[in-house]
Every structure is written in structure tokens, then in C-alpha cells.
Amino acid sequence: SPEAEISLEANPGSLDEAYLRGLLELGFNRLSIGVQSFHDDELQALDRTHSAAEAGEAFQAARSAGFRNVSIDLMFGLPEQQMASWQESVETALALEPDHISLYALTVEEGTPLARDVARGRTTAPSPDAQADQYEWTEERLAKAGYEHYEISNWAKPGYRCEHNLTYWRCREYLGLGAGAHSYLDGVRFAVAALPTTYLELVDESWQDLQSGGEMKMRQVVSGEPITPELAMADTLILGLRVVEGVELAQFQQQFGMDALKRFEEELREPFEAGLVEEVGGNLRLTRRGRLLGNEVFARLLPD
Structure with a gap:
């Protein structure tokens, strides 16, 4: 189908215009570039193999090759990252005019080099407060730039939401092909x-x-x-709440034969009281504050 989204995720160092033209000829029509940062010192701290300059060049090569749907991934809350350097990365990304932007907070995973460096005092773990400040500033900045905040970590120009990820968030079926799929x-x-x-x-x-x-x-x-019925209901709420519109309660009732607010009354009591979730227009959704603390809501919804 000409309307199908055929997306490729790539590192900047692996892209050049000839290769990108070949991808277009094969049918790819969306490209997501893992930039992460436009500062070389931050890229080195993340063990990335590309430079900030190469990231910009990769984006320009994608446009020159003919890609009309290009996304940029950035990471915030990096060790030693200051608000000013984060703002510079965001502004550099906006100057390229991508169609979609994904922003991910760095988490320290056990067994990784970063976790070992933090344990040995070589660097500091990301500060939750600093991450929250960066996220809130970025929400406002991207809104001013005309990007729609449609999911906790994702912003898009009108008409450029990522259909691939929406499949997951809407609990639709998907088929993975290839090793590890x-x-x-x-x-x-x-x-x-x-x-x-x-x-x-x-x-x-x-x-x-x-x-x-x-x-x-x-x-x-x-x-x-x-996937048991209990897990299916929890998945529908957890994944649906990631999207800004939230979960349509009437559709939940039709799908599962029960009222979501009654079924999860106990689990949602504190999130409602804390102002993390709200019911608006027949939808259950996270508030702006709830998008910052979404994991606290999601943890309550998981079956025992």
C-alpha cells in the first residue's frame, strides 16, 4: 500500500546519500535517526561512534536523498548535562526542521558501564529533578515550534505521528520478522x-x-x-495512557465488558488524588504532571 509507513532506525554514522537513495527505492518512506545529542562530549560519554557534525550531515543527506518523513531521537538527563547544553541540542534539532522528535530520559541500567561508573563515583546518576526541568522546558519549546505532543516521549508535526509505535500503544497485533523479533x-x-x-x-x-x-x-x-483478560485490561490502560488523548472509556467497556474506572478504582484512587490522572470527555488520561510521573501510575495498574 502506498499509505503504509515503512520506517528504518539508523545511527548517523551509517548514513550517506547514496545509501539513503537506495532505501527510498526499496520502499522505505520514514527515517528515525538516533542523534541522542548535538554535543561531542555527551556523545562520547554515551559511547556513541558518531559526532555532532555527522548527526547534522546525516539529516541533511536524508533530505537530499528525498526523505520527507524524518525523525530525530534525543536523550536528556545525561550525567553532567546542564540545562544550557540540553537546550542547545533541542534548538539545533529544531533548526533542522525534522517532522518528528522523540525524547528519552537516560536510565542507569544495572550491569552497564554507566552503572559501574556511577557506583565507582566516576560520574553522577541523572537527577530526577533536572530531568523534570528539562522535560517541562522542552514541552513548552516544542509546542511553540508547532509540534504536537502526542505521546509521553514523542512530538510530531501535524500528520507525522509514528504509526508503528501507535500500534503498540493501541494494543494492536504486530508481527516481528527476523532474529530476536x-x-x-x-x-x-x-x-x-x-x-x-x-x-x-x-x-x-x-x-x-x-x-x-x-x-x-x-x-x-x-x-x-x-495475555490473560486481566493483563489485557492493564496493558490497554498502561499503553493507552502513554498517548495524550488517553483511553476511551466507552471503547474499554465495549472491549472488556466492564467499567475501567470501577475495575481499577483502588489502583487509580491515589493517582486521581495526586492529580496525575483525570477524566476528560469520556477519556481517562494523564495530566501534564502525570506525564512526568507516569511510571508511578503504570506500576499501580500492573497485575500482581
């Missing part, structure tokens, strides 16, 4: 083997089963989780 089909979430050689061997064995008159056993699937 995840899927959600027929009420089951599942993943296939991550090692390419193993994946190919198992796919071949599954194909041989079919060729010999047997059933396709999907041997490449290594894990799966049936």
Missing part, C-alpha cells in the same frame, strides 16, 4: 531466537516439518506469554 498475535506475545544462525537453523527445521507433510511447529519461537 517479538510479536503479538492471537492473544499471545512471543519472541524468536536472537542469534541469527540459530534462528535460521530453527526456521529451516520448521520448514522441513511442513515439507514432509507435518505441521509448521514454529521451532524458532523461544518464549511466549498468553
Whole structure:
């Protein structure tokens, strides 16, 4: 379909105009560039292999090649990052006029080099207060620049929302292809083997089963989780609340046969009292403050 969104995520250092033209010829029509920062010292701290200059060049190459739907990813709350340097990265991104911007707060994951550096006192963990200040400033700045804040971490010019991610947030089915891919089909979430050689061997064995008159056993699937009605309801709220419009309560009632506010009355009591969620026009949604503290709301909604 000419209306299908066919998106590619790429690092700036892997892009040049000839390669990008080839992607367009193959049918790709959306590009997401993992810039992360427009400051070389911050990129080095993140162990990124590209420079700030290369990030800008990659974006310009995408435009020159003919991409009309280009997104930029940035990270905030980096160790030692000051508000001024964050604002400079945002302003540099805006000067490029991307169609979509994704902003992600850095989290310190156990077992990573950053976690070890923090533990050894070589650097400091991101400050939640500083991250909140950066996020709130960016909300206002992107709104002034004409970007629609449609999901906690995502902003788009009108008509440029990311359909791929909206599929997840709306709990629609999706099929993942290739080593390490995840899927959600027929009420089951599942993943296939991550090692390419193993994946190919198992796919071949599954194909041989079919060729010999047997059933396709999907041997490449290594894990799966049936989605119970309780988990489906929680997923619908958690993922739906990420989108600015929130969850349409009438649709929830139609899908699950129950009132979301009554079913999750206990879980939502404190978020309502704290001003993190609100009911507006038949939708349950996060407030502006709730978007900052969304994980606190989501944790309450998860089944035991």
C-alpha cells in the first residue's frame, strides 16, 4: 500500500546519500535517526561512534536523498548535562526542521558501564529533578515550534505521528520478522531466537516439518506469554495512557465488558488524588504532571 509507513532506525554514522537513495527505492518512506545529542562530549560519554557534525550531515543527506518523513531521537538527563547544553541540542534539532522528535530520559541500567561508573563515583546518576526541568522546558519549546505532543516521549508535526509505535500503544497485533523479533498475535506475545544462525537453523527445521507433510511447529519461537483478560485490561490502560488523548472509556467497556474506572478504582484512587490522572470527555488520561510521573501510575495498574 502506498499509505503504509515503512520506517528504518539508523545511527548517523551509517548514513550517506547514496545509501539513503537506495532505501527510498526499496520502499522505505520514514527515517528515525538516533542523534541522542548535538554535543561531542555527551556523545562520547554515551559511547556513541558518531559526532555532532555527522548527526547534522546525516539529516541533511536524508533530505537530499528525498526523505520527507524524518525523525530525530534525543536523550536528556545525561550525567553532567546542564540545562544550557540540553537546550542547545533541542534548538539545533529544531533548526533542522525534522517532522518528528522523540525524547528519552537516560536510565542507569544495572550491569552497564554507566552503572559501574556511577557506583565507582566516576560520574553522577541523572537527577530526577533536572530531568523534570528539562522535560517541562522542552514541552513548552516544542509546542511553540508547532509540534504536537502526542505521546509521553514523542512530538510530531501535524500528520507525522509514528504509526508503528501507535500500534503498540493501541494494543494492536504486530508481527516481528527476523532474529530476536517479538510479536503479538492471537492473544499471545512471543519472541524468536536472537542469534541469527540459530534462528535460521530453527526456521529451516520448521520448514522441513511442513515439507514432509507435518505441521509448521514454529521451532524458532523461544518464549511466549498468553495475555490473560486481566493483563489485557492493564496493558490497554498502561499503553493507552502513554498517548495524550488517553483511553476511551466507552471503547474499554465495549472491549472488556466492564467499567475501567470501577475495575481499577483502588489502583487509580491515589493517582486521581495526586492529580496525575483525570477524566476528560469520556477519556481517562494523564495530566501534564502525570506525564512526568507516569511510571508511578503504570506500576499501580500492573497485575500482581
